[in-house]
Amino acid sequence: QKEVEQDPGPLSVPEGAIVSLNCTYSNSAFQYFMWYRQYSRKGPELLMYTYSSGNKEDGRFTAQVDKSSKYISLFIRDSQPSDSATYLCSGGSNYKLTFGKGTLLTVNP
Amino acid sequence: GAVVSQHPSWVICKSGTSVKIECRSLDFQATTMFWYRQFPKQSLMLMATSNEGSKATYEQGVEKDKFLINHASLTLSTLTVTSAHPEDSSFYICSARRLALTEGIQYFGAGTRLSVL
Numbered sequence: 001q002k003e004v005e006q007d008p009g010p011l012s013v014p015e016g017a018i019v020s021l022n023c024t025y026s027n028s029a030f031q032y033f034m035w036y037r038q039y040s041r042k043g044p045e046l047l048m049y050t051y052s053s054g055n056k057e058d059g060r061f062t063a064q065v066d067k068s069s070k071y072i073s074l075f076i077r078d079s080q081p082s083d084s085a086t087y088l089c090s091g092g093s094n095y096k097l098t099f100g101k102g103t104l105l106t107v108n109p
Numbered sequence: 110g111a112v113v114s115q116h117p118s119w120v121i122c123k124s125g126t127s128v129k130i131e132c133r134s135l136d137f138q139a140t141t142m143f144w145y146r147q148f149p150k151q152s153l154m155l156m157a158t159s160n161e162g163s164k165a166t167y168e169q170g171v172e173k174d175k176f177l178i179n180h181a182s183l184t185l186s187t188l189t190v191t192s193a194h195p196e197d198s199s200f201y202i203c204s205a206r207r208l209a210l211t212e213g214i215q216y217f218g219a220g221t222r223l224s225v226l
Contacts, residue, residue: 008150032213043115043202043217044153088152092213095141095206099152 003027006089006100015109019076023089023100026070030091030098033065035074038086038102047087048074079107112136113205115218122193123226130188130221132203139205142186143215144178147200159186193225 006023013019021035032051036044048063050056056063064073072089086102112135122128132142141160145153157178159165165178175197177189186205190197200222204215 004152034214036217041200041220041222043113043204043219046214046216049214095213096143096155096158097213097215098155101150101152 002100003098004089004091004100006103008101008103010104010106012106012108013079015079015081015107017079017107019079019083019105019107021074021076021087021089021103021105023072024070025072025091025098027091027093027098028070029093031093032091033063033072034090034092034097035061035063035072036088036090036099037083038088040086044088079105081107081109083107111207111216113139113203113216113218115203115221117221118219119222119224121224121226124194125192128190128193128223130190130201130203130223132186132188132205132218134184134205134216137205137207138183139186139207140183141206142180143204143206144176144186144188145202145204147202147220153202156188190223193223195225198223198225 004025034049035047038044053067060077062075084106088102090097090099114133116131144156156171157165157167159178159180161180167173180186202220204217
Protein backbone atom coordinates (compact mmCIF):
# COMPACT_ATOMS: atom_id res chain seq x y z
CA GLN A 1 0.00 0.00 0.00
CA LYS A 2 1.35 3.42 -0.95
CA GLU A 3 1.71 5.89 1.89
CA VAL A 4 -0.51 8.43 0.14
CA GLU A 5 -3.31 7.30 -2.17
CA GLN A 6 -4.95 9.77 -4.52
CA ASP A 7 -7.41 9.17 -7.34
CA PRO A 8 -5.62 10.42 -10.47
CA GLY A 9 -8.86 11.33 -12.22
CA PRO A 10 -9.12 13.00 -14.66
CA LEU A 11 -11.86 15.17 -13.20
CA SER A 12 -13.79 17.54 -15.45
CA VAL A 13 -16.24 20.12 -14.08
CA PRO A 14 -18.07 23.20 -15.41
CA GLU A 15 -16.97 26.65 -14.37
CA GLY A 16 -18.46 27.67 -11.04
CA ALA A 17 -18.74 24.12 -9.70
CA ILE A 18 -17.54 23.04 -6.28
CA VAL A 19 -14.66 20.63 -6.60
CA SER A 20 -13.77 18.00 -4.03
CA LEU A 21 -10.34 16.36 -4.14
CA ASN A 22 -9.51 13.57 -1.74
CA CYS A 23 -6.59 11.51 -0.46
CA THR A 24 -6.04 8.81 2.10
CA TYR A 25 -2.81 8.05 3.86
CA SER A 26 -1.42 5.18 5.87
CA ASN A 27 1.52 6.69 7.75
CA SER A 28 0.46 7.62 11.27
CA ALA A 29 3.70 9.58 11.71
CA PHE A 30 2.59 12.34 9.35
CA GLN A 31 2.49 15.57 11.32
CA TYR A 32 1.44 18.01 8.62
CA PHE A 33 -0.36 17.98 5.32
CA MET A 34 -0.11 20.10 2.24
CA TRP A 35 -1.82 20.60 -1.06
CA TYR A 36 0.14 21.72 -4.07
CA ARG A 37 -1.05 22.74 -7.52
CA GLN A 38 1.06 21.82 -10.51
CA TYR A 39 0.54 23.18 -14.00
CA SER A 40 1.81 21.15 -16.90
CA ARG A 41 5.62 21.01 -17.05
CA LYS A 42 6.00 23.33 -14.06
CA GLY A 43 7.02 22.91 -10.45
CA PRO A 44 4.37 22.47 -7.72
CA GLU A 45 2.96 25.59 -6.11
CA LEU A 46 1.90 25.51 -2.45
CA LEU A 47 -1.84 26.00 -1.97
CA MET A 48 -2.63 25.00 1.58
CA TYR A 49 -0.92 23.52 4.59
CA THR A 50 -2.27 22.28 7.90
CA TYR A 51 -0.91 20.65 11.02
CA SER A 52 -4.00 19.32 12.72
CA SER A 53 -7.37 17.79 12.12
CA GLY A 54 -10.07 20.21 11.08
CA ASN A 55 -10.69 22.75 8.37
CA LYS A 56 -8.54 25.57 7.06
CA GLU A 57 -9.91 28.10 4.63
CA ASP A 58 -8.10 30.45 2.27
CA GLY A 59 -10.24 32.29 -0.24
CA ARG A 60 -11.96 29.76 -2.49
CA PHE A 61 -9.93 26.87 -1.07
CA THR A 62 -10.69 24.80 2.02
CA ALA A 63 -8.40 22.05 3.26
CA GLN A 64 -9.78 19.41 5.56
CA VAL A 65 -7.88 16.82 7.58
CA ASP A 66 -9.33 13.93 9.55
CA LYS A 67 -6.49 12.18 11.31
CA SER A 68 -8.74 9.55 12.85
CA SER A 69 -9.69 8.22 9.44
CA LYS A 70 -6.44 9.31 7.72
CA TYR A 71 -8.36 11.30 5.16
CA ILE A 72 -7.46 14.66 3.62
CA SER A 73 -9.54 16.78 1.29
CA LEU A 74 -9.34 19.97 -0.71
CA PHE A 75 -12.47 21.85 -1.71
CA ILE A 76 -12.49 24.51 -4.41
CA ARG A 77 -15.50 26.82 -4.54
CA ASP A 78 -16.57 28.73 -7.63
CA SER A 79 -14.02 26.89 -9.74
CA GLN A 80 -12.41 28.82 -12.59
CA PRO A 81 -10.77 27.65 -15.83
CA SER A 82 -7.47 28.89 -14.37
CA ASP A 83 -7.84 26.21 -11.66
CA SER A 84 -7.24 23.55 -14.32
CA ALA A 85 -4.11 21.77 -13.15
CA THR A 86 -2.90 18.70 -11.31
CA TYR A 87 -3.47 18.81 -7.56
CA LEU A 88 -1.02 16.95 -5.33
CA CYS A 89 -1.77 16.04 -1.74
CA SER A 90 1.10 15.29 0.62
CA GLY A 91 1.81 14.21 4.16
CA GLY A 92 4.97 15.04 6.00
CA SER A 93 7.14 14.32 9.00
CA ASN A 94 10.80 15.05 9.84
CA TYR A 95 10.79 17.70 7.09
CA LYS A 96 10.11 15.14 4.36
CA LEU A 97 6.98 15.11 2.22
CA THR A 98 5.33 12.10 0.63
CA PHE A 99 3.11 12.88 -2.32
CA GLY A 100 0.08 11.29 -3.89
CA LYS A 101 0.01 10.75 -7.65
CA GLY A 102 -2.00 13.90 -8.21
CA THR A 103 -5.50 14.51 -9.57
CA LEU A 104 -5.80 16.15 -12.98
CA LEU A 105 -8.61 18.72 -12.87
CA THR A 106 -10.13 20.48 -15.87
CA VAL A 107 -12.59 23.34 -15.35
CA ASN A 108 -14.56 23.99 -18.51
CA PRO A 109 -15.74 27.54 -19.31
CA GLY B 110 8.50 35.71 -0.93
CA ALA B 111 9.90 32.17 -1.00
CA VAL B 112 11.02 32.01 -4.62
CA VAL B 113 13.09 29.07 -5.81
CA SER B 114 14.85 29.33 -9.14
CA GLN B 115 15.92 26.26 -11.08
CA HIS B 116 18.16 26.27 -14.12
CA PRO B 117 18.14 25.13 -16.84
CA SER B 118 14.46 24.52 -17.52
CA TRP B 119 15.20 22.10 -20.35
CA VAL B 120 18.35 20.32 -21.40
CA ILE B 121 19.08 17.84 -24.16
CA CYS B 122 22.33 15.93 -24.00
CA LYS B 123 24.08 13.00 -25.59
CA SER B 124 24.35 9.68 -23.83
CA GLY B 125 27.46 9.50 -21.66
CA THR B 126 27.71 13.20 -20.90
CA SER B 127 27.12 14.85 -17.52
CA VAL B 128 24.49 17.47 -16.82
CA LYS B 129 24.39 19.95 -13.93
CA ILE B 130 21.16 21.43 -12.62
CA GLU B 131 21.15 24.42 -10.29
CA CYS B 132 18.62 25.25 -7.59
CA ARG B 133 18.68 28.63 -5.87
CA SER B 134 16.53 30.15 -3.16
CA LEU B 135 16.29 33.79 -4.24
CA ASP B 136 14.79 35.57 -1.27
CA PHE B 137 15.42 33.29 1.69
CA GLN B 138 18.05 31.02 3.16
CA ALA B 139 17.34 27.33 2.76
CA THR B 140 18.50 25.08 5.55
CA THR B 141 17.50 22.04 3.54
CA MET B 142 17.01 21.42 -0.16
CA PHE B 143 15.37 18.42 -1.75
CA TRP B 144 15.68 16.84 -5.17
CA TYR B 145 12.77 15.00 -6.76
CA ARG B 146 12.20 13.11 -9.94
CA GLN B 147 8.83 12.95 -11.69
CA PHE B 148 7.79 10.67 -14.55
CA PRO B 149 4.74 11.51 -16.69
CA LYS B 150 1.48 11.12 -14.77
CA GLN B 151 3.41 9.95 -11.73
CA SER B 152 4.01 11.48 -8.36
CA LEU B 153 7.08 13.29 -7.15
CA MET B 154 9.66 10.79 -5.97
CA LEU B 155 12.19 12.10 -3.48
CA MET B 156 15.74 11.34 -4.59
CA ALA B 157 17.81 13.02 -1.90
CA THR B 158 17.88 15.57 0.87
CA SER B 159 20.76 17.98 1.19
CA ASN B 160 21.81 20.26 4.02
CA GLU B 161 24.26 23.08 3.55
CA GLY B 162 27.83 21.99 4.21
CA SER B 163 27.11 18.30 4.68
CA LYS B 164 26.71 15.23 2.51
CA ALA B 165 23.38 14.57 0.93
CA THR B 166 21.13 11.80 2.20
CA TYR B 167 19.91 9.61 -0.65
CA GLU B 168 16.68 7.65 -0.73
CA GLN B 169 16.80 3.92 -1.13
CA GLY B 170 17.51 2.87 -4.69
CA VAL B 171 19.03 6.19 -5.76
CA GLU B 172 22.66 5.88 -6.88
CA LYS B 173 24.69 8.54 -5.15
CA ASP B 174 27.56 8.19 -7.62
CA LYS B 175 25.14 8.72 -10.47
CA PHE B 176 23.35 11.72 -9.00
CA LEU B 177 25.90 13.99 -7.34
CA ILE B 178 24.49 16.64 -5.05
CA ASN B 179 26.38 19.63 -3.73
CA HIS B 180 24.88 22.12 -1.29
CA ALA B 181 27.61 24.72 -1.17
CA SER B 182 25.70 27.56 0.44
CA LEU B 183 22.39 28.36 2.11
CA THR B 184 20.99 29.48 -1.23
CA LEU B 185 22.44 27.04 -3.75
CA SER B 186 22.26 23.32 -4.36
CA THR B 187 23.31 21.50 -7.52
CA LEU B 188 22.42 18.10 -8.93
CA THR B 189 24.81 16.56 -11.45
CA VAL B 190 23.61 13.61 -13.47
CA THR B 191 26.83 11.83 -14.37
CA SER B 192 27.23 9.75 -17.53
CA ALA B 193 23.61 10.26 -18.41
CA HIS B 194 21.73 7.58 -20.31
CA PRO B 195 18.29 7.61 -21.96
CA GLU B 196 16.70 6.02 -18.88
CA ASP B 197 17.74 9.11 -16.90
CA SER B 198 15.42 11.23 -19.05
CA SER B 199 12.86 12.70 -16.68
CA PHE B 200 11.58 15.86 -14.99
CA TYR B 201 13.82 16.85 -12.08
CA ILE B 202 12.49 19.30 -9.50
CA CYS B 203 14.17 20.86 -6.50
CA SER B 204 12.58 22.34 -3.41
CA ALA B 205 13.82 24.30 -0.42
CA ARG B 206 12.86 24.62 3.21
CA ARG B 207 13.39 27.91 5.00
CA LEU B 208 16.07 28.34 7.63
CA ALA B 209 14.92 28.85 11.20
CA LEU B 210 11.33 27.83 10.62
CA THR B 211 10.10 24.55 11.97
CA GLU B 212 7.24 23.83 9.64
CA GLY B 213 7.86 21.42 6.81
CA ILE B 214 6.75 23.66 3.96
CA GLN B 215 8.78 23.17 0.83
CA TYR B 216 8.95 25.72 -1.96
CA PHE B 217 9.56 24.27 -5.39
CA GLY B 218 11.52 25.32 -8.42
CA ALA B 219 9.99 25.20 -11.88
CA GLY B 220 11.72 21.93 -12.75
CA THR B 221 14.23 20.79 -15.34
CA ARG B 222 13.27 18.54 -18.20
CA LEU B 223 16.20 16.30 -19.09
CA SER B 224 16.24 14.47 -22.40
CA VAL B 225 19.16 12.11 -23.02
CA LEU B 226 19.63 11.03 -26.62
